[in-house]
Amino acid sequence: MQLEVLAYFAILNLAVGLGSPLGIAGIPITYFLKDRLHLSPVQLAVFLAVVSIPVCAGFAFGFIRDRWRNANWGDRQYLFVCALAAAAGYLWLATSTTDYYKLLSIVLIIVCVYVMIFASAQALMTGVAQAHGMTGRLSVVFSFGYFTPAVISALAGGWLVAHASVRGTFLIAAATTLVIVMQAFWRLEAATEFERSLTPYENGFAAIRRLIRHRPLWPAAAIYFLWNFGPGWGTPMFYHLTEHVRISSELFGTFTALQSLFFLPTSLLYGFLCTRAPLSRLLWWGTIVAILQGPIMFLAMGPTSTIVVAILYGLFGGFATAAYIDLIMRSCPKGLEGTAMMVANTSMFAIAGSAGNLLGSWIYSSGGFASAVIITTLATALIVPLLAAVPAHLTSTRDGERIDAA
Incomplete structure (x- = not known):
């Protein structure tokens, strides 16, 4: 079971790291803003600050995940729905004319749904890790899911800027995101056990008090x-x-x-x-x-x-x-x-x-x-x-x- 758990979260973390707007599409988006839309450094910083707002408020997405989950699908409902929405956003960018405000709004939406995916993936991994005494090994999987996409994105991002159109980059990001959609149908036994062991429902204020x-x-x-x-x-x-x-x-x-x-x-x-x-x-x-x-x-x-x-x-x-x-x-x-x-x-x-x-x-x-x-x-x-x-x-x-x- 432990090998299956490690493989499940390794694939999930890699797909999330590569598919997010900060992943393989990050450098091409930056160059598109600078070279095609001719943004100044300050304007570029503003763009990055705006699309980073959902990440800073990530606890709100985590709270949504903790309060509302389907009884049968559990965290997989968020993996499926949000990844599908992110892939649709990438496809929209890849198949239509893009200006600054359209790119800003769609990337902001994609970041939002990816933060929701990240909240669900982290929560599921944490629950399984605690239940099976695997917090150390899964922390290594988490690190690989962050640093490996960072390396790939740094190396591939520059290549994509020189050899592929920005639309091609969005299609690659959409294809990577679809891996998360497919993984939502993988019923990991350890994850199912974790879902069954969750505590009975408590109201929102009680949950916040317990967290604090x-x-x-x-x-x-x-x-x-x-x-x-x-x-x-x-x-x-x-x-x-x-x-x-x-x-x-x-x-x-x-x-x-x-x-x-x-x-x-x-x-x-x-x-x-x-x-x-x-x-x-x-x-x-x-x-x-x-x-x-x-x-x-x-x-x-x-x-x-x-x-x-x-x-x-x-x-x-x-x-x-x-x-x-x-x-x-x-x-x-x-x-x-x-x-x-x-x-x-x-x-x-x-x-x-x-x-x-x-x-x-x-x-x-x-x-x-x-x-x-x-x-x-x-x-x-x-x-x-x-x-x-x-x-x-x-x-x-x-x-x-x-x-x-x-």
Whole structure:
């Protein structure tokens, strides 16, 4: 059963990562806005900010998932309906004339339905992981579902811009989305068992109160916020590497792809160690190494050293990311997996990323790149005292041992 569970969520996470507007269509959409619609940098930033609103409000989609599910289909109802809607949106873009407002509105709709898909997929994976003691191994699957599409999208996106029309890109995104539609008909036994074990219906206010009072969730959410709060990354790093280190645009694309690619080896290492050591120990190991991720940026002084930094960045971050996702899965209250995962994972990721990028851009303009990197490093170091606030019963077991998530 465990192999089937791993395969099911590996396929689902890969399809979601590649099919979303931030996946394989992300770079072509950006170039379409810049080169075909002639948007200025500010106008492009506004477009990206608007379509990111549903991601920041991801907890609302998780709450919808937790409150309303079909008795027979469960989470598969959202996978089917929302993926079908997203594929239809891509097909509409591919077969009609597109202007700015049409692209904005349809991409916004596609992002909304994909956030709903993501909420359902995360909730289902969390419930199965808790029930079968697989939070560690499925956190690795989650990491692969994020970083592998990031690598493929970074490499394929540029190729698509040069060799395919934007309409062809939308058709590819639609075909990828249809994989999710087909997966909705895969009745995973472990998922069916999870659906049957859900708690009786409770009203919305009671559910919100239970979520707020579920103490284990909030240290995990704060840790994930600090981990993704990187004023030294994003825009400051882009300007530092391209204007001061003076690397080419092609090398920067390679740098971005390698960053994601080298998260994977240490994520796999986590999958090996999580069944042999308790989560508490892995959290400490991962955090200590993760603190070093910021200072290595100072080593980027030329093309070769920039590639080395990209590799080290990924290697230093993969283990910690898997450990923090493992902790979030263990911290979710039963019956509210969708809301909790979207609060602690998706919303924290989006808010921390946007806030860090805005603050980092201001710091970079006024105090330089070094100041932005120092604040990034301090933010990661603040995770250390937060580890003491994590309930010991959630982290004292190895993957494969049952957890009392209540």
